[in-house]
Amino acid sequence: MDHKIKALINQGENQFIEFKEQKVHPDSIAKEMAAFANTQGGTILIGVSDQTEICGVDDSRNWEEWVANISRHNIIPAIQADCIIVEIEGKKIVAVDIPKGNDKPYQTNKNLYHIRIGSTSRIASQAELMRMFQHAGMFHYDLTGIENTSLKHLNMTAISSYFQRYDIDIDDEKDVTSLLINTDILTEKTNVTVAGLLLFGTYPQKFLKNSSISYAHFAGTGLNDELIDRQVIEGNLPFQIDTALSVLKHNIMEASKIEKAKRVIQSTRYPDKVFRELLVNACVHRNYAIHGSRIRILHFDDRIEFISPGRLPNTVTIEKLKSGVSYAVNPVIVKFMENLRYIDKLDRGIPMVCHEARLLGFEPVFQEAGEEFQAILPL
Numbered sequence: 001m002d003h004k005i006k007a008l009i010n011q012g013e014n015q016f017i018e019f020k021e022q023k024v025h026p027d028s029i030a031k032e033m034a035a036f037a038n039t040q041g042g043t044i045l046i047g048v049s050d051q052t053e054i055c056g057v058d059d060s061r062n063w064e065e066w067v068a069n070i071s072r073h074n075i076i077p078a079i080q081a082d083c084i085i086v087e088i089e090g091k092k093i094v095a096v097d098i099p100k101g102n103d104k105p106y107q108t109n110k111n112l113y114h115i116r117i118g119s120t121s122r123i124a125s126q127a128e129l130m131r132m133f134q135h136a137g138m139f140h141y142d143l144t145g146i147e148n149t150s151l152k153h154l155n156m157t158a159i160s161s162y163f164q165r166y167d168i169d170i171d172d173e174k175d176v177t178s179l180l181i182n183t184d185i186l187t188e189k190t191n192v193t194v195a196g197l198l199l200f201g202t203y204p205q206k207f208l209k210n211s212s213i214s215y216a217h218f219a220g221t222g223l224n225d226e227l228i229d230r231q232v233i234e235g236n237l238p239f240q241i242d243t244a245l246s247v248l249k250h251n252i253m254e255a256s257k258i259e260k261a262k263r264v265i266q267s268t269r270y271p272d273k274v275f276r277e278l279l280v281n282a283c284v285h286r287n288y289a290i291h292g293s294r295i296r297i298l299h300f301d302d303r304i305e306f307i308s309p310g311r312l313p314n315t316v317t318i319e320k321l322k323s324g325v326s327y328a329v330n331p332v333i334v335k336f337m338e339n340l341r342y343i344d345k346l347d348r349g350i351p352m353v354c355h356e357a358r359l360l361g362f363e364p365v366f367q368e369a370g371e372e373f374q375a376i377l378p379l
Helices: 002-011 026-038 063-073 126-135 156-164 173-182 194-200 237-251 272-285 318-322 331-339 349-359
Strands: 017-020 042-046 082-088 091-098 114-117 120-123 213-218 227-233 256-259 262-265 295-299 303-309 365-369 372-378
Touching (some): 002 091, 026 042, 026 091, 063 082, 156 194, 194 237, 194 331, 213 237, 213 272, 237 272, 237 295, 272 295, 272 303, 272 331, 272 349, 272 372, 318 365, 349 372
Parallel strands (some): 017 042, 213 295
Antiparallel strands (some): 082 091, 213 227, 256 262, 303 372
8 A cells, every 4th residue: 555655655645635734724624625625535634745745744643533534524515535544655644535525515714615726726616616515416407498588489389399209289479488498498587497488499590609529530430530521500409310310321332332233231230220320319318508519429430429518416426327317408399308208217228338338349338537427439
């Protein structure tokens, strides 16, 4: 263990490591604990200076008990921090390991929310805090009303077609407004919600600038290779998904040969439902509060990457995802997409993707990278 701690010290402070000297105040430790728990977890080494000098700690306090009290009483909600004492170069170092939190967001008893960015911890911005509340299921951005929007920004033909499935006619404008408020397409102030605009808007990108899909096909395995095709797909979510699926299918080349005047496919390929599932997941579960980036589909010779802004919710891990566990970051969008038959209500989508990939001898990769979620389908 001392070799591991020594290696951490040699790395210097970074996104996952923080140094503190013995005289550190409990509030400073609480700040770092909350910041690590709110991001990807990390380790606090007490007894090491910012310049990586091993100063050590003495026996003036029971360090395990001191750390445990801070994690229980100075963090809301309390966290479970593992504390061990190791000896390096004849000096004692207190190593405090803070896991990535499952109950984000965490705040200190000073009512401050901190996050870890690089080698420093800072107070979360409003947008960052909103994302943490989204991940915790305490706030749903798709229910948010969009200023300066109204009924005129909705495709009433599409809305009428949707409700006709349930034998509901929308003729009277007063009744229509009430219906759309009750189904979360409009807010009480009659602004269109994020979900309403994405599903039934005439042009959602007028107000949600990057709520679109960017597709790029490269002639090779890297971003620097020649670009074969590039498209930005806009419109409502059903249109984006259907169009992106058509573009993908058009760009997937199949090896074939001619036998008895017939073209025979030689190579195996994924069924369309695999691509559709990953496109639907990207659109339905992305974080639309992140305005600076689109969903990106990167098509290489050996893989297709489906990249969606936003991380997995607190309670969902990669392994749970593969087993069919899901959580609706955008519950209103999910509700409508289920009713429009884009989502399997039995949560069989990702397990199906894994199954189909394994039939072809591949293992799909699901991972988080920064504030994005990536699904990588080998070819």
